[in-house]
Amino acid sequence: MQIRISPTDGIPIYRQIVNQVKYLVASGRLVAEEQLPPVRKLAEQLLVNPNTVARAYRELETAGVLSTRRGSGVFVSDNGSPLARGEQRKILNDRIDALLTDAQQMNVDTDEVIEHVRRRSRHLKRSE
Amino acid sequence: MCENVIEIRNLSRRFRQTLALDNVDLEVPKGVVLGLVGENGAGKTTLIRHVLGLLKAKTGGVLVFGRNPVTDPVGVLGRIGHLSEDRDLPGWMRVAELMRYMQAFYPNWDEAFAEELRQRFELYAYAKVKTLSRGRRALCGLLIALAHRPELLVLDEPSSGLDPVVRRDILGAIIRTTSEEGRTVLFSSHLIDEVERVAERVAMIHNGRLVLSDNVETVLQAHRTLTLRFPGPLMEPPQLEGALSCNGAGREWTCLTNGEIESFRQAALAQGAEIIEEEAASLEEIFVSRVHGGKQKV
Numbered sequence: 466m467q468i469r470i471s472p473t474d475g476i477p478i479y480r481q482i483v484n485q486v487k488y489l490v491a492s493g494r495l496v497a498e499e500q501l502p503p504v505r506k507l508a509e510q511l512l513v514n515p516n517t518v519a520r521a522y523r524e525l526e527t528a529g530v531l532s533t534r535r536g537s538g539v540f541v542s543d544n545g546s547p548l549a550r551g552e553q554r555k556i557l558n559d560r561i562d563a564l565l566t567d568a569q570q571m572n573v574d575t576d577e578v579i580e581h582v583r584r585r586s587r588h589l590k591r592s593e
Numbered sequence: 594m595c596e597n598v599i600e601i602r603n604l605s606r607r608f609r610q611t612l613a614l615d616n617v618d619l620e621v622p623k624g625v626v627l628g629l630v631g632e633n634g635a636g637k638t639t640l641i642r643h644v645l646g647l648l649k650a651k652t653g654g655v656l657v658f659g660r661n662p663v664t665d666p667v668g669v670l671g672r673i674g675h676l677s678e679d680r681d682l683p684g685w686m687r688v689a690e691l692m693r694y695m696q697a698f699y700p701n702w703d704e705a706f707a708e709e710l711r712q713r714f715e716l717y718a719y720a721k722v723k724t725l726s727r728g729r730r731a732l733c734g735l736l737i738a739l740a741h742r743p744e745l746l747v748l749d750e751p752s753s754g755l756d757p758v759v760r761r762d763i764l765g766a767i768i769r770t771t772s773e774e775g776r777t778v779l780f781s782s783h784l785i786d787e788v789e790r791v792a793e794r795v796a797m798i799h800n801g802r803l804v805l806s807d808n809v810e811t812v813l814q815a816h817r818t819l820t821l822r823f824p825g826p827l828m829e830p831p832q833l834e835g836a837l838s839c840n841g842a843g844r845e846w847t848c849l850t851n852g853e854i855e856s857f858r859q860a861a862l863a864q865g866a867e868i869i870e871e872e873a874a875s876l877e878e879i880f881v882s883r884v885h886g887g888k889q890k891v
Contacts, residue, residue, distance in 0.1 A: 476873060514792065
């Protein structure tokens with residue numbers, strides 16, 4: 466499981482873990498029933514406080530992404546797909562918000578942005 | 594549950610003209626990793642030396658495990674693992690000799706664990722301490738600090754001047770220590786990203802005074818950076834209520850606020866400024882602002 470912690474960007478570390486695990490699940494790199502490393506192990510691997518990892522796992526459990534099985538560890542929940550779709554939308558929303566903010570600062574209106582998006586999409590398809 | 598391993602009350606310390614510690618109050622609860630940050634000469638080492646009983650509190654008091662480290666060194670030091678800044682190990686000893694020698698001081702010395710650490714840190718048993726590289730010497734000091742499985746681990750600038758590999762070993766040791774139940778860690782550092790990763794609580798010390806002491810999470814939540822755009826260029830940093838520091842030039846200024854974001858917003862609006870960006874602040878930015886205030890300009 467590839468998680469990168471960047472302490473300089475102002476996002477709390479537990480949130481970085483939560484976001485990246487959600488991202489891994491949404492992108493299919495973590496699949497249902499897959500086991501996650503135990504708290505201590507992940508803490509040592511990422512070099513962060515174990516409580517931070519525990520907190521991230523708790524939050525992911527509340528969100529339904531992970532489930533804890535007593536004595537055997539933490540697993541990706543199997544009701545993954547609807548949630549993954551919600552997560553996918555959330556990831557895209559964040560990107561779109563950033564794009565719209567930039568566009569607004571450059572005085573480009575939304576229709577023009579959409580036209581741009583279409584053009585880029587055609588461009589990408591052509592170069593594939 | 595909420596038993597404090599270290600309790601410091603109104604501690605002041607003066608070295609001739611210099612006030613090294615100014616009325617410091619600090620508690621470290623059991624099981625917590627506390628990161629002590631401050632500039633060089635801020636008083637971090639002086640504080641740590643009081644915890645170890647190497648300095649006697651003249652005003653105020655220091656209790657470690659509920660005991661006074663100066664009058665009861667046996668009851669305190671035997672339960673502390675300590676790595677000092679200058680890693681004052683006897684250079685003429687060989688690693689294995691040093692291990693045997695230190696074993697005599699600590700009734701709880703775990704020989705098997707010490708050997709495991711020696712191998713993990715790749716310390717050659719017959720090497721003389723003085724021939725070790727700086728990194729290996731730090732790991733040798735760490736071995737001695739850990740091998741008696743102390744209840745409290747005290748590290749003074751553990752990673753200063755070390756390469757990233759050794760630094761990882763040291764941070765890993767801190768994390769392993771804390772994940773073993775009930776162990777407490779106090780470490781000082783000026784590498785703030787390290788503190789942000791590993792510590793649960795942070796204490797910032799500046800000119801002998803404790804300027805901030807709280808959960809890392811709480812500190813990060815309370816501070817935000819806001820970028821303001823003023824109607825006209827300003828020659829001087831704006832004076833705004835609730836701002837710890839303001840950096841910038843011309844019409845755009847970035848300010849760090851603490852807690853009272855609403856009153857800051859009001860103050861900014863009253864000066865005709867527009868808030869164009871709001872972001873979370875990193876511990877490093879908070880530290881620099883706390884220590885330097887609005888002095889420095891970018």
